[in-house]
Amino acid sequence: MPDTLRRTFRSLNDIERLIACTNLNQRETAMHEVPSIPLEFDAYSEPEMRQRALTFFNMMKKRHSTRDFADQPVPLAVIRHCLETAGRAPSGANQQPWHFVVVTDPDVKHQIRLAAEEEERAFYTERASEEWLNALTPLGTDADKSFIDRAGCLIVVFAQVYGLDADGNRVKHYYVQESVGIATGFLIAALHNAGLACLTHTPSPMNFLAKILNRPANERAFLNLVVGYPAADAQVPSHATVKKSFDEFVTIV
Ligand SMILES: Cc1cc2nc3c(=O)[nH]c(=O)nc-3n(C[C@H](O)[C@H](O)[C@H](O)COP(=O)(O)O)c2cc1C
Numbered sequence: 001m002p003d004t005l006r007r008t009f010r011s012l013n014d015i016e017r018l019i020a021c022t023n024l025n026q027r028e029t030a031m032h033e034v035p036s037i038p039l040e041f042d043a044y045s046e047p048e049m050r051q052r053a054l055t056f057f058n059m060m061k062k063r064h065s066t067r068d069f070a071d072q073p074v075p076l077a078v079i080r081h082c083l084e085t086a087g088r089a090p091s092g093a094n095q096q097p098w099h100f101v102v103v104t105d106p107d108v109k110h111q112i113r114l115a116a117e118e119e120e121r122a123f124y125t126e127r128a129s130e131e132w133l134n135a136l137t138p139l140g141t142d143a144d145k146s147f148i149d150r151a152g153c154l155i156v157v158f159a160q161v162y163g164l165d166a167d168g169n170r171v172k173h174y175y176v177q178e179s180v181g182i183a184t185g186f187l188i189a190a191l192h193n194a195g196l197a198c199l200t201h202t203p204s205p206m207n208f209l210a211k212i213l214n215r216p217a218n219e220r221a222f223l224n225l226v227v228g229y230p231a232a233d234a235q236v237p238s239h240a241t242v243k244k245s246f247d248e249f250v251t252i253v
Contacts, residue, residue: 059193064241066197067147068234073104074152074196074227082190083155089183092175097160098183098222101213104153108212112156112224113148115208116201120145123204138239147199151228155198156209157184158219170218180222191227197234199226 044052083100091097103109120143124133148154159180163171184200191198201224209221 068231069151085190086187091179
């Protein structure tokens, strides 16, 4: 068969496949029709998009974990908006497998500090591998968690490893760690944007958090976000300011 004819047949085949595929998509769309609403979406010109992306980056690049907090309460209305932002995160099957406990009560904070320090002492002296301790050395962290008492509040993030239906039956949750991680990222960005500093604190193990905060059996502590105003002389370890360059962490194909 001459080449031109073969090419024509091939493109006819392609068209046929495309038609079959379109029909299938239409059928699939019809099969999966669900109640929906129009997407509310703010569109910008490309220069505006660039400016917004840059403005956001310039704001976020000033974010740093702090371990030096001012002894000052935080406005709960601000915390509330930040949590509302976290609650808008995407999640596997929209199951929203998270729960956030805001702790401002000084006695409860202190209880958490003491329990955390107990775990941390065991971590630094017995549990942590040499490699892990070496990785932490440039940050200068130790078992002292007195910042938990000082910071305005704690937001303890729980992951709901499974859900419960109205009859109390277990409902499987999908992509729990990913979903809770994304929601926590939203929260950290929202807090920074609002003018509050925070520290991602992950004592290991941290099941004492569910006990102290009386959380149900389907929830596991994910992390403890220590939130507040930074102390006037707050420091950032130089090590934490060394970030990978764009080309090191991005590949564009
Ligand atoms: C999952 C996770 C766990 C962390 N656990 C702790 C922790 O237990 N104690 C601590 O002091 N910092 C902890 N950090 C903070 C990191 O040390 C910090 O994010 C890192 O040094 C980079 O600094 P930066 O947040 O200022 O960019 C944790 C951060 C993440 C993301």
